[in-house]
Amino acid sequence: MKNTIAERVVDFLKNHPPFSMLNNENLFTIAQNVEILYFEAETYIFKKGQKVADTFYVVKDGAVGVYADDGKTLVDKCDEGDIFGLRALIRKDFYQLDAIAMEESIVYGVGAAFLETILENNEDAQNFVLTSFATYGYEVQASLDAANRVNMAEDITHDALMAKYSKNPVTCLASHSVQHAAQLMTENRVGSIVVTFQNMPIGIITDKDLRSKIATGKYTILEKVDKIMSSPVICFHEQITVAEAQVKMLNHGISHICITTDGTSQTQLIGVLSEHDIIVIHGNNPAALIKETCRANQVEQLAFIRTKITNLLADYLKQGLSMNYITQIISEMNDSICKRAIVLSLKEMETPPPVSFAWIALGSMGRGEQLLPTDQDNALIFENVSDDIYDKTKAYFVNLAQKVSKKLLAVGFEYCPAEMMASNSKWCLSLEQWRQQFEYWIKTPTPDNVMLCTIFFDYNLVFGNPQLVSSLTQHINFIVSGFDTFLQFLAKNAVQNPPPLGFFRNFLLEAEGGHKNQFDIKARALMPLTDAARLLSLANKIHGLRGTILRYKKLAEIEPQNAAIYNSCASAFKTLLRFRAQYGLNNQMHGRYIDLQKLSKSDKLKLRSAFSPIKEIQSLIEVRYMLARLI
Amino acid sequence: MILHWFKKKYPDFWEIYAGSFNHQEHNDIDNERFVVFDTETTGLHFATDRILSLGAIGVIGNRIDVSKSLELYLHQEKYNNETAKIHGILKLGHLDKVSEQEAVKAFLSFAKNAVLVAHHIDFDVAIINSALHRMKLPPLKNKICDTGVLYKRTLDIAPDNKHYGLDELCNIYNISKHDRHTALGDAYIAALVFMKVLSALKKKYPQLALNDLFLPRRRQGLI
Numbered sequence: 135m136k137n138t139i140a141e142r143v144v145d146f147l148k149n150h151p152p153f154s155m156l157n158n159e160n161l162f163t164i165a166q167n168v169e170i171l172y173f174e175a176e177t178y179i180f181k182k183g184q185k186v187a188d189t190f191y192v193v194k195d196g197a198v199g200v201y202a203d204d205g206k207t208l209v210d211k212c213d214e215g216d217i218f219g220l221r222a223l224i225r226k227d228f229y230q231l232d233a234i235a236m237e238e239s240i241v242y243g244v245g246a247a248f249l250e251t252i253l254e255n256n257e258d259a260q261n262f263v264l265t266s267f268a269t270y271g272y273e274v275q276a277s278l279d280a281a282n283r284v285n286m287a288e289d290i291t292h293d294a295l296m297a298k299y300s301k302n303p304v305t306c307l308a309s310h311s312v313q314h315a316a317q318l319m320t321e322n323r324v325g326s327i328v329v330t331f332q333n334m335p336i337g338i339i340t341d342k343d344l345r346s347k348i349a350t351g352k353y354t355i356l357e358k359v360d361k362i363m364s365s366p367v368i369c370f371h372e373q374i375t376v377a378e379a380q381v382k383m384l385n386h387g388i389s390h391i392c393i394t395t396d397g398t399s400q401t402q403l404i405g406v407l408s409e410h411d412i413i414v415i416h417g418n419n420p421a422a423l424i425k426e427t428c429r430a431n432q433v434e435q436l437a438f439i440r441t442k443i444t445n446l447l448a449d450y451l452k453q454g455l456s457m458n459y460i461t462q463i464i465s466e467m468n469d470s471i472c473k474r475a476i477v478l479s480l481k482e483m484e485t486p487p488p489v490s491f492a493w494i495a496l497g498s499m500g501r502g503e504q505l506l507p508t509d510q511d512n513a514l515i516f517e518n519v520s521d522d523i524y525d526k527t528k529a530y531f532v533n534l535a536q537k538v539s540k541k542l543l544a545v546g547f548e549y550c551p552a553e554m555m556a557s558n559s560k561w562c563l564s565l566e567q568w569r570q571q572f573e574y575w576i577k578t579p580t581p582d583n584v585m586l587c588t589i590f591f592d593y594n595l596v597f598g599n600p601q602l603v604s605s606l607t608q609h610i611n612f613i614v615s616g617f618d619t620f621l622q623f624l625a626k627n628a629v630q631n632p633p634p635l636g637f638f639r640n641f642l643l644e645a646e647g648g649h650k651n652q653f654d655i656k657a658r659a660l661m662p663l664t665d666a667a668r669l670l671s672l673a674n675k676i677h678g679l680r681g682t683i684l685r686y687k688k689l690a691e692i693e694p695q696n697a698a699i700y701n702s703c704a705s706a707f708k709t710l711l712r713f714r715a716q717y718g719l720n721n722q723m724h725g726r727y728i729d730l731q732k733l734s735k736s737d738k739l740k741l742r743s744a745f746s747p748i749k750e751i752q753s754l755i756e757v758r759y760m761l762a763r764l765i
Numbered sequence: 766m767i768l769h770w771f772k773k774k775y776p777d778f779w780e781i782y783a784g785s786f787n788h789q790e791h792n793d794i795d796n797e798r799f800v801v802f803d804t805e806t807t808g809l810h811f812a813t814d815r816i817l818s819l820g821a822i823g824v825i826g827n828r829i830d831v832s833k834s835l836e837l838y839l840h841q842e843k844y845n846n847e848t849a850k851i852h853g854i855l856k857l858g859h860l861d862k863v864s865e866q867e868a869v870k871a872f873l874s875f876a877k878n879a880v881l882v883a884h885h886i887d888f889d890v891a892i893i894n895s896a897l898h899r900m901k902l903p904p905l906k907n908k909i910c911d912t913g914v915l916y917k918r919t920l921d922i923a924p925d926n927k928h929y930g931l932d933e934l935c936n937i938y939n940i941s942k943h944d945r946h947t948a949l950g951d952a953y954i955a956a957l958v959f960m961k962v963l964s965a966l967k968k969k970y971p972q973l974a975l976n977d978l979f980l981p982r983r984r985q986g987l988i
């Protein structure tokens with residue numbers, strides 16, 4: 135039956151999430167059952183303590199404020215298209231907040247039951263509602279991660295892909311000893327070696343042969359390789375598809391195929407295709423990528439792997455894997471690239487390092503939160519040496535660090551504009567110098583020093599001697615525990631960026647500079663959460679936990695009374711990090727500055743929903759450190 | 766009361782409608798049920814023109830329930846090409862249509878004893894009354910309010926002879942003119958106007974009572 139009003143309600147709702155995610159039929163059902171409510175300015179839609187209605191609300195015209203603390207704190211300003219009162223959907227109890235019409239408003243009341251049934255079959259809308267509900271801070275710890283499901287669609291196009299084999303395979307002669315072959319394999323970090331005669335493959339030895347024929351004592355390591363090699367080898371020409379390779383391997387029960395010029399064993403060997411290579415092609419295998427990294431001998435290879443990591447990130451985001459998992463994997467891979475760059479640089483040095491050292495990543499990389507490559511922040515700690523050789527030792531490491539930095543640049547990690555890099559002689563110091571440096575920062579907490587602390591405190595060992603790092607950590611804890619006021623300065627720093635909550639649609643935008651009128655998600659949203667986590671972890675003597683998410687999780691354990699806040703911070707951080715990575719990927723940049731005009735309303739709301747916990751955590755810090763007195 | 770026995774016997778739907786007035790409790794404004802309605806007609810002569818469509822919705826307090834609304838399109842014997850330009854209803858359109866009797870019947874069972882509200886309600890009531898008359902039924906029994914008249918009362922100095930059209934009130938109250946000139950669309954707009962006027966009046970006259978809203982009986986049927 136015709137219902138002009140319902141049609142008009144549909145017209146309105148369909149432009150606003152979550153309704154925009156519903157089909158017309160569902161929308162019409164909802165619209166037909168909508169209550170249209172009129173509120174004068176300054177009248178209550180609902181009051182705290184009132185029994186929850188069975189409808190939630192959508193602002194049609196006007197603006198509605200949602201208040202906490204008996205109307206003193208504006209939690210959320212809802213205007214056209216915004217939803218509120220979602221408690222109706224989720225819990226049947228009493229309202230926790232006040233909703234007041236800030237101006238004359240028309241509000242649609244939507245039956246919660248109607249939406250509930252529709253949400254069950256619509257994951258997008260469900261996620262949206264969950265995120266919106268989290269707008270009210272820690273009322274519900276609805277982590278999007280939990281709602282997301284892994285969706286691993288088999289990519290059938292892979293079957294038609296050409297298999298990418300390893301060129302320049304490691305080879306030896308039939309007359310070589312098994313020991314020699316094993317040494318070659320180890321040096322080249324490969325799991326197989328092809329035995330050749332005039333560069334034609336006559337046999338192959340794999341890790342498995344060494345295990346089953348040598349380690350068992352069947353043969354000695356001085357035996358000639360032809361005694362233990364598998365022969366003949368299975369060959370194929372270089373136009374081999376993944377499917378062909380897989381079939382061949384299955385048929386012959388082998389894990390390696392030799393690639394020769396014409397596909398027979400009577401021609402020149404040009405490469406080896408291993409099962410592992412196929413796994414790499416199937417991609418999405420971080421272990422394979424890390425292995426590839428450890429074998430890379432050229433910066434170009436590392437750069438290529440770095441782009442693969444970005445692809446992997448895109449896949450992971452698409453699959454909706456948990457942010458916890460994503461950050462761990464991606465940072466692990468970033469670290470392995472960094473490690474490899476150090477190893478390659480060490481090889482270029484004329485002499486081995488004079489003393490042991492530790493390469494540490496700082497800032498977001500140190501926290502393991504750098505999903506898209508931005509700039510490199512790192513530092514170097516070397517073992518204490520006597521004064522007479524200090525300069526010489528330092529020069530060695532600065533030189534090394536310069537090589538590493540250059541490689542990282544080639545891989546895609548920009549130089550840090552503030553030169554917080556080990557290649558800067560200021561940040562390439564002996565353990566003792568570092569101790570003094572931190573002591574100075576902590577005891578002289580000028581704003582600049584506090585800022586440096588925030589960057590340097592998030593260090594993480596990438597390569598080298600772990601004892602140097604743990605010794606430094608101990609020292610820092612010792613100084614901090616004896617100098618409580620430092621935490622106050624850190625606290626002051628942590629709340630200096632107020633949440634970008636603002637009024638609706640008035641995200642705090644950059645007022646000047648190259649990113650004018652863009653939203654700085656790093657400074658406005660991620661950093662306040664990170665800073666707070668760092669401060670509170672330091673205060674609680676939580677060490678060795680990498681990353682903001684883990685820090686909040688630990689904090690929630692230690693202070694169960696504030697667990698709700700900490701958990702909502704962790705959730706918000708995940709949402710923001712995911713958002714930044716996704717935005718960066720979509721726009722081919724690092725995602726720091728967000729052009730709000732490019733965002734859908736749903737994305738804007740998602741983003742905004744992550745802001746409330748910032749406010750919560752900052753007021754917790756303000757109270758705890760009595761910042762009012764300090765400021 | 767004795768007269769009751771001599772009363773003509775009316776059809777059941779009328780008796781039920783009329784019966785709803787027997788136990789009428791006059792609520793306060795906030796709890797009273799108002800039915801805001803509008804008719805689209807073939808012309809402006811209530812005696813000779815006919816209803817093309819009728820839309821009505823209930824308002825209680827600050828609440829409009831979309832699931833309880835009435836939207837009817839009527840079969841036409843008489844059709845006026847001129848007004849079709851305004852309301853867009855074609856004589857043989859694709860909408861499901863009902864007869865005049867069915868429409869009146871549906872309207873009465875929807876409205877019951879509610880206070881009727883419309884913009885320039887005299888005309889709407891008159892045209893329904895003439896339909897009732899053709900059905901040999903008495904005129905509507907409901908109390909009525911006119912949004913145009915009520916609006917004028919919100920003004921400090923009301924221009925005597927000025928009539929405020931619905932479009933004008935839409936502009937004043939910043940109401941979207943979507944679906945203007947469909948019966949339910951106009952009814953909805955009038956309902957919004959009504960709620961806004963009511964809140965303005967309550968502010969101006971804190972003692973405002975339900976009775977103050979009604980249009981005097983004697984004016985009914987006059988245009």
